Amino acid sequence: MKEYDVMIIGGGASGLASAISSARKGAKTAIAERLPRVGKKLLVTGNGRCNFSNASLKRKNYHGTNSAFVGYVFSQFNGSQIVEFFDELGILSKEEENGRIFPRCDQAGAVLDVLRYECNRLGVDELCSQEVEEIQKLQDSFAIKTHDGEDLHSKKIIITTGGKASPQLGSDGSGFALAQKLGHTIIEPYPSLVQIKLDDDFLKHLKGIRSDARVSLYVNENLIDTQEGEILFADYGISGIPILQLSRYVHHPELKDTSMKLHVDIFPETLFHDLKKMLVERFLKLSFKSVEEAMIGLINKRMIRPTLALAGIEKARRSSELNSADIEKLTQQLKDRRFVIKGTLSWRDAQVTAGGVATAEVDDRSLESKLVPGIYFAGEVLDIHGDSGGYNLAWAWASGYIAGLHAAESLKVKKKFLKK
Ligand SMILES: Cc1cc2nc3c(=O)[nH]c(=O)nc-3n(C[C@H](O)[C@H](O)[C@H](O)COP(=O)(O)OP(=O)(O)OC[C@H]3O[C@@H](n4cnc5c(N)ncnc54)[C@H](O)[C@@H]3O)c2cc1C
Numbered sequence: 076m077k078e079y080d081v082m083i084i085g086g087g088a089s090g091l092a093s094a095i096s097s098a099r100k101g102a103k104t105a106i107a108e109r110l111p112r113v114g115k116k117l118l119v120t121g122n123g124r125c126n127f128s129n130a131s132l133k134r135k136n137y138h139g140t141n142s143a144f145v146g147y148v149f150s151q152f153n154g155s156q157i158v159e160f161f162d163e164l165g166i167l168s169k170e171e172e173n174g175r176i177f178p179r180c181d182q183a184g185a186v187l188d189v190l191r192y193e194c195n196r197l198g199v200d201e202l203c204s205q206e207v208e209e210i211q212k213l214q215d216s217f218a219i220k221t222h223d224g225e226d227l228h229s230k231k232i233i234i235t236t237g238g239k240a241s242p243q244l245g246s247d248g249s250g251f252a253l254a255q256k257l258g259h260t261i262i263e264p265y266p267s268l269v270q271i272k273l274d275d276d277f278l279k280h281l282k283g284i285r286s287d288a289r290v291s292l293y294v295n296e297n298l299i300d301t302q303e304g305e306i307l308f309a310d311y312g313i314s315g316i317p318i319l320q321l322s323r324y325v326h327h328p329e330l331k332d333t334s335m336k337l338h339v340d341i342f343p344e345t346l347f348h349d350l351k352k353m354l355v356e357r358f359l360k361l362s363f364k365s366v367e368e369a370m371i372g373l374i375n376k377r378m379i380r381p382t383l384a385l386a387g388i389e390k391a392r393r394s395s396e397l398n399s400a401d402i403e404k405l406t407q408q409l410k411d412r413r414f415v416i417k418g419t420l421s422w423r424d425a426q427v428t429a430g431g432v433a434t435a436e437v438d439d440r441s442l443e444s445k446l447v448p449g450i451y452f453a454g455e456v457l458d459i460h461g462d463s464g465g466y467n468l469a470w471a472w473a474s475g476y477i478a479g480l481h482a483a484e485s486l487k488v489k490k491k492f493l494k495k
Pocket of ligand 1: 085086087088089090101104107108109110114115116117119120121122125126127128189205206207208235236237238240241245246247249250388425426427453454456464465466467468470471490
């Protein structure tokens with residue numbers, strides 16, 4: 076039997092941060108990880124570059140039943156402290172567009188390496204290929220049963236098992252089962268930051284097309300959210316950062332059985348009226364061409380035919396023949412092309428999990444369970460998820476670090492008390 080002060084279940088971003096803060100406080104710490112190595116998911120974050128935080132961590136960038144839950148954690152470990160934490164470990168950082176923070180060397184592997192070296196230096200036991208299947212509350216500690224039948228005991232436990240997104244990288248939702256067995260409520264998990272599937276006859280023509288766009292999500296004809304950036308069409312639908320951001324509404328429990336549409340504006344920089352005027356001038360200038368030919372150089376060639384078809388304009392017509400109503404319809408298709416949403420890609424493709432362990436049952440200062448003292452939660456296993464842009468890893472580091480700190484400090488308080 077192995078005995079620890081603090082046992083961390085899950086060696087992802089939040090688990091590694093928990094292990095470091097716990098061990099720095101002098102607690103005998105171990106990480107149990109179901110995969111043969113810790114940090115597998117970290118290696119693929121930010122397309123292998125690891126967008127590890129954001130320069131502006133605001134509550135509005137976080138979502139869940141109670142997104143205010145993140146406030147206390149970030150007040151104890153804020154964005155500057157995250158950057159300093161990595162700086163001390165040797166990671167020089169740089170800020171890119173929209174406050175996204177990356178390691179200057181652009182290597183997620185470097186981020187994982189420094190975390191592992193620090194765990195090693197602090198004497199953290201990495202127990203890999205150990206899937207935790209059960210946590211039993213004993214009088215003053217916990218017994219942890221792993222898939223291999225390993226017998227582990229620990230005074231405190233931090234559950235950092237992640238959610239269900241990208242199970243091929245380790246997080247298969249088993250942490251929810253562990254939390255549930257301990258009496259915790261799980262807010263229905265659903266995939267977020269995931270590509271959106273569209274119901275559209277022209278997708279095969281659009282596949283592979285990239286465009287800057289403003290994309291608005293409508294639910295039952297009501298505008299819910301708008302995002303801007305590069306989009307990419309695919310045979311199943313659409314992806315790109317604005318789409319990932321909007322995907323969190325698609326399976327939202329309160330929006331079940333609604334009709335959802337994306338309105339795509341591929342000329343976000345031009346007002347409707349100005350675009351219409353530009354088209355009038357263009358067709359006048361190119362009056363000797365067919366409308367299809369006159370559109371070449373304006374939008375992606377493969378978009379021309381579907382756009383004309385949807386505007387009800389015969390592609391062979393002379394551009395000089397178009398009347399004001401035709402150009403109005405064409406402008407409409409360029410500024411407000413509508414797509415019916417039919418779902419998202421699966422958990423395998425999702426970057427994060429919405430839903431998770433109910434935050435109402437967890438203390439927002441220490442991240443200790445209000446139901447089972449001695450159990451802590453951090454990272455994506457909680458009902459908190461962030462926008463794309465480094466917010467999810469920032470949450471994982473901050474919540475992980477804080478949970479590890481409080482778990483280890485609570486032991487010290489106890490030891491001091493016993494000495495007296
Ligand atoms: C492709 C991709 C790209 C991403 N890019 C970014 C990015 O650039 N920036 C950003 O902020 N966020 C990004 N994210 C999201 C971010 O990676 C996660 O939010 C973050 O890793 C969550 O950290 P975590 O420690 O809570 O969970 P995870 O990183 O999922 O770690 C959980 C760990 O627990 C282990 N585990 C699970 N169950 C058990 C069990 N029963 N016993 C033992 N071990 C268990 C798993 O194997 C895993 O190693 C990306 C996600 C994906 C999938």
